[in-house]
Amino acid sequence: MEFGVWAPQAQQVDLVLDGEPVPMRRTGSPRDGWWTAEGEGSHGTRYAFSVDGGDPRPDPRSGWQPDGVHGASAVVDPQRFPWTDGGWAGRDVRGAVFYELHVGTFTPEGTFAAAAGRLDHLVDLGVDVVEVLPVSAWDGPWNWGYDGVAPYAVQHEYGGPEGFAAFVDACHARGLAIALDCVYNHLGPSGNYLAEFGPYFTDKHDTPWGAAVNLDDTGSVEVRRWIVDNALRWFRDFHVDALRLDAVHALVDDSDRHVLQQLADETAELSAQLGRPLGLVAESDLNDAVMVTPTARGGRGMDAQWDDDVHHALHAWLTGERQGYYADFGEPEVVATTFQEAFFHAERFSSFRGEVWGKKVDRAAVPGTAFLGYLQTHDQVGNRAVGDRIGHLLSPARQAAGAALYLLGPFTPMVFMGEEWNASTKWQFFTSFPDPELGKAVSEGRRGEFGQHGWDAEDVPDPQDPATREASVLRWDELDRDGHARMLAWYRTLTGLRRSVPALADADLRAVRVDVRGNALVLHRGDHRVVVTLGGGADVDVEGTPVEVVAAWTDGADPELLGEGVRTASEGVVVVRVA
Secondary structure: OEEEEEOOOOOOEEEEEOOEEEEOEEOOOOOOOEEEEEOOOOOOOEEEEEEOOOOOEOOOOOOOOOOOOOOOEEOOOHHHOOOOOOOOOOOOOOOOOEEEEOHHHHOOOOOHHHHHOOHHHHHHHOOOEEEEOOOEEOOOOOOOOOOOOEEEEEOHHHOHHHHHHHHHHHHHHOOOEEEEEEOOOOOOOOOOOHHHOOOOEEEEEEEOOEEEEOOOOOOHHHHHHHHHHHHHHHHHHHOOOEEEEOOHHHOOOOOOOOHHHHHHHHHHHHHHHHOOOOEEEEOOOOOOHHHHOOHHHOOOOOOEEEOHHHHHHHHHHHHOOOOHHHOOOOOHHHHHHHHHHOOOOOOEEEOOOOEEEOOOOOOOOOOHHHEEEEOOOHHHHHOOOOOOOHHHHOOHHHHHHHHHHHHOOOOEEEEEOOHHHOOOOOOOOOOOOOOHHHHHHHHHHHHHHHHOOOOOHHHOOOOOOHHHHHHOOOOHHHOOOHHHHHHHHHHHHHHHHHHHOHHHHOOOHHHOEEEEEOOEEEEEEOOEEEEEEOOOOEEEEOOOOEEEEEEEEEOOOOOEEOOOEEEEOOOEEEEEEEO
């Protein structure tokens, strides 16, 4: 085999193969700064690199760290994966029903194999795309995934690269597409040895995590290649259908061609070669549709982006919370604006940011499905002090109403795992760093952060305590219990309506209208109306003559159709068809 590594400033590089050093040659291939050497190896062979006589370090492009992120890398041969998805044609992720899934807490085992055993539940729920939280290797067995330090490697405890390939294959066998969450804006605090190889980071820009990934400074050509090659590898070798790109606003790039544009163009080329759609979904807080504008028109070329304004509008209105970034949200009129315009903060003042934020969306050019809408995400649950879900904050009727609005709205909807049955388990922030000093710092930092906001430190779960992860594992024995079973049936009803009623999947933002009538909010979707009443029942006028109650969640008497509206006896939601 030929082993290679980029180390442009090194005077000497050794390949450490099964513990023995092998001198490498500076070849300048495939680009300047590369070193290569030949050696015996096959799938599973351990190897590392020593730069200028330093300690052996993992390969910056390591695909497998079976002995942890501080140990040697292992060769991965993707030809070993026994794929059975030759007939899989892929799918366009826009308008699909996403399901955000964390492998480590989806099942008690926390493995790809165990998660594959629950895929039929997702099919029955009406899911189209399984969005998996990051699987790139981190230090310790359990983590959310955003502390990864080996972007090419698959976490060994989850099942490693072969386990992930088998999981993707199992999803495709059931008609489910796979989106993988990828983190390119920073690396975790333990096991990051990239700076020993070359200028992977730059002080030219600052990020919340320290020095920025080098996208526009000396050596950035190779660093950009490291990112783009990683993305293409997931598509090519692991048959992934889409990538969710974490916090792209932190990918600071002042070069003439932003790295996201480069990634979008090369992804499109690979899509043409593979003959199936490949999607890119960005997490961005810029509130600017340039993110989902094609590169040919000067945009970043993403297929879709997360839309936190949808979450904030629904959450603040339904819960009454107004702290922090919820300050400008909470009124039903804000929900109406967000559903009609995609962003609320679009050339409007953001009190949380202290400035006018965002840009208006050209609704004639950008479909609603370019934005993901949701009631919960891993961030919006796990970054609360105790990890409480929306179901811990709301009555079932209010959760049902919020679900109906985003699942039947104009956006690409995303369900957070367990939301569909109003899971009783919280989803808390957890880590498992073996280094006791780092672990202590993380625990004290977490509790100190929330202590500044009035929480008793002892009430904030210790991220390093194994019980914190265990408390976040879904309890599958709840599904058949009365309250949980009713919520699950409701979510299945909503996804079924979205699939069977064209008006409820219409992506044209120009056709969306939301009326606020007293304690009621009415979402217009073609010949259907989603009527939500909070705080009690009401007689709600709707445009058109109601002819059928298509679905309803109410804890009182059944809704009644009136000549020009609908009567509800309690707070809840009614979906009606009008003539």
